[in-house]
Amino acid sequence: MLDAEFFRRWMTATAAAVDREAERLTELDSPIGDADHGSNLRRGFTAVAAALEKDPPDTPGAVLTLAGRQLISTVGGASGPLYGTLLRRTGKELGEAAEVSEAQFADALRAGVDAVAKLGGAVPGDKTMVDALEPAVAELATSFRAAAEAAARGAEATVPLIARKGRASYLGERSAGHQDPGATSTALLFAALAEAAGDGAEG
Amino acid sequence: MKMLINVAETVVADALRGMAAAHPELTVDVENRVIVRRDAPVDDKVGLVSGGGSGHEPLHGGFVGRGMLSAACPGEVFTSPVPDQMVRAAAAVDSGKGVLFIVKNYTGDVMNFDMAAELAEDEGIQVAKVLVDDDVAVTDSLYTAGRRGTGATLFVEKIAGAAAEEGMPLERVEALARQVNENSRSFGVALSACSTPAKGSPTFDLPAGQLELGIGIHGEPGRERRPMMTAGEIAEFAVDAILDDMRPRNPVLLLVNGMGATPLLELYGFHAEVTRVLAARDVAVARVLVGNYVTSLDMAGASLTLCQIDEELLRLWDAPVRTPALRWGM
CATH class of the missing domain: 3.40.50.10440 (Dihydroxyacetone kinase; domain 1)
Incomplete structure (x- = not known):
């Protein structure tokens, strides 16, 4: 069973990973975006970690809804609403239980991913975070480690794709040959999940 | 930078x-x-x-x-x-x-x-x-x-x-x-990329002697890169890109907009060329604005915006x- 402490560890580990990788995310965002994905997510997850430390919620659902709200209020751009919606929706699905099973978490995350797809209108293959989210959530029932590996593979697989959503889509064919920064940060989120579970530290 | x-x-x-x-x-x-x-x-x-x-x-x-x-x-x-x-x-x-x-x-x-x-x-x-x-x-x-x-x-x-x-x-x-x-329709060109404060260096690499056609305002490259053109050639390209999409029957508001790092000396010279091309294409201009209004940090370049108006829009x-x-x- 997974408790609030587990989900706090997940968010803290994500904040650390985003902080560590912020410059790489911004580098990836330069040729096909506007060179700020790392700094924007760092601002958001720093706020998440601070909010969770200041007033730690005592249920898994409350941890994720608080994290989602923080991201929506601090990140801006497209990644704020998208990551914010992912966590908030997942948190709402978890309800008020003090502990949730891994199967319940997988179902909740499925609902969160669907909410992201609906908000952004992206489908797999559009060169967005969905390309890492979909394979990750599909592997979640296997293990957190498998989900993290699937997300990383999904992010790498965005390299040859032509972007159809977001700012990179304006480049048309010139967007091919670059790894999508959003899919890359999604891979960090799942690597942190595996890390929080003690399921392999590095993604 | x-x-x-x-x-x-x-x-x-x-x-x-x-x-x-x-x-x-x-x-x-x-x-x-x-x-x-x-x-x-x-x-x-x-x-x-x-x-x-x-x-x-x-x-x-x-x-x-x-x-x-x-x-x-x-x-x-x-x-x-x-x-x-x-x-x-x-x-x-x-x-x-x-x-x-x-x-x-x-x-x-x-x-x-x-x-x-x-x-x-x-x-x-x-x-x-x-x-x-x-x-x-x-x-x-x-x-x-x-x-x-x-x-x-x-x-x-x-x-x-x-x-x-x-x-x-x-x-x-x-x-x-x-x-x-x-x-309204717009088209922009860049002669250099811009540098965001967070990155501190140009967001894309534009070699000397080339320009980007069809740029946005966030340092994203455009759709096409070509050898550098004169102000007159750029004016023709940009005006025609707009007129291919919208052929105004009424007079237009015209915005000749600098992207941030193009001097007004160049922008007014560009505007002269735009005026020449619009006249040649029989587009009547009701009002003009020339200057840096919708910029992209320190990007060099310009954009054109045409808005077809009627009497009420002109009054407003x-x-x-x-x-x-x-x-x-x-």
């Missing part, structure tokens, strides 16, 4: 402190990042709220004031502001007659303004939204996020602002804003305006 800043992390807040010091007619909330007309809410007047990433100055904060925006929400550089800012702005300017959100068509701006509209309506504020998408360089709307909002934003904010100032109801102000957008364009960046008639 050398920049006249303290540190990258505080560029937006520092600029807002400067806005506050320079413009006592505005209320600048540096912490919450909202710029509001000091006399807001104005009785019996629709509120106009816009916003977007910073780095496009004077858009949008420079267009807050009488006859134009009621409030603006600046985000981080090239990053949409967050819903909290927009809700705060809406609450500050709503007189009970409703608020119009003017949103440039970028994925992030659209999502954040949509969330803000829902939250504001929960607080009992009537909200309408108009999307600005005038950039003809985005040709494939099926496989992209759609046309970008660029220079037409200025036309929408000015004309909707004049309509609101006259006391028109929300539905009418929204309809006029939509009409201006539908009648000519109506008095008093903002930091646009003022006439008062």
Whole structure:
């Protein structure tokens, strides 16, 4: 069973990973975006970690809804609403239980991913975070480690794709040959999940 | 790249402190990042709220004031502001007659303004939204996020602002804003990439002797790269890109907009060429604006925006305006 402490560890580990990788995310965002994905997510997850430390919620659902709200209020751009919606929706699905099973978490995350797809209108293959989210959530029932590996593979697989959503889509064919920064940060989120579970530290 | 800043992390807040010091007619909330007309809410007047990433100055904060925006929400550089800012702005300017959100068509701006509209309506504020998408360089709307909002934003904010100032109801102000957008087309070129404060170096690599055609305003490269062209050749290319998409029957408003690092000397020379090409294509120009209005940090280059107008739109364009960046008639 997974408790609030587990989900706090997940968010803290994500904040650390985003902080560590912020410059790489911004580098990836330069040729096909506007060179700020790392700094924007760092601002958001720093706020998440601070909010969770200041007033730690005592249920898994409350941890994720608080994290989602923080991201929506601090990140801006497209990644704020998208990551914010992912966590908030997942948190709402978890309800008020003090502990949730891994199967319940997988179902909740499925609902969160669907909410992201609906908000952004992206489908797999559009060169967005969905390309890492979909394979990750599909592997979640296997293990957190498998989900993290699937997300990383999904992010790498965005390299040859032509972007159809977001700012990179304006480049048309010139967007091919670059790894999508959003899919890359999604891979960090799942690597942190595996890390929080003690399921392999590095993604 | 050398920049006249303290540190990258505080560029937006520092600029807002400067806005506050320079413009006592505005209320600048540096912490919450909202710029509001000091006399807001104005009785019996629709509120106009816009916003977007910073780095496009004077858009949008420079267009807050009488006859134009009621409030603006600046985000981080090239990053949409967050819903909290927009809700705060809406609450500050709503007189009970409703608020119009003017949103440039970028994925992030659209999502954040949509969330803000829902939250504001929960607080009992009537909200309408108009999307600005005038950039003809985005040709494939099926496989992209759609046309970008660029220079037409200025036309929408000015004309909707004049309509609101006259006391028109929300539905009418929204309809006029939509009409201006539908009648506007833009095309931009870059001679150099811009550098964001966070990155400190150019966002893309543009070799000497080449230019980008069909650029946006966020340091993203364009659709096509060519060997450098003369001002006359660029004018022909840009005008024709617009006229291929919209052939005006009425006179137009013309914005010849600098991207941030192109000197006015060059911009006026470019405008002379644009005027020549428009005359040769039988397009009548009713009003002209030449200058840096919708910029992309330190990018060199220019964009053209044409808006086809009728008598009412021209009257609203000519109506008095008093903002930091646009003022006439008062």
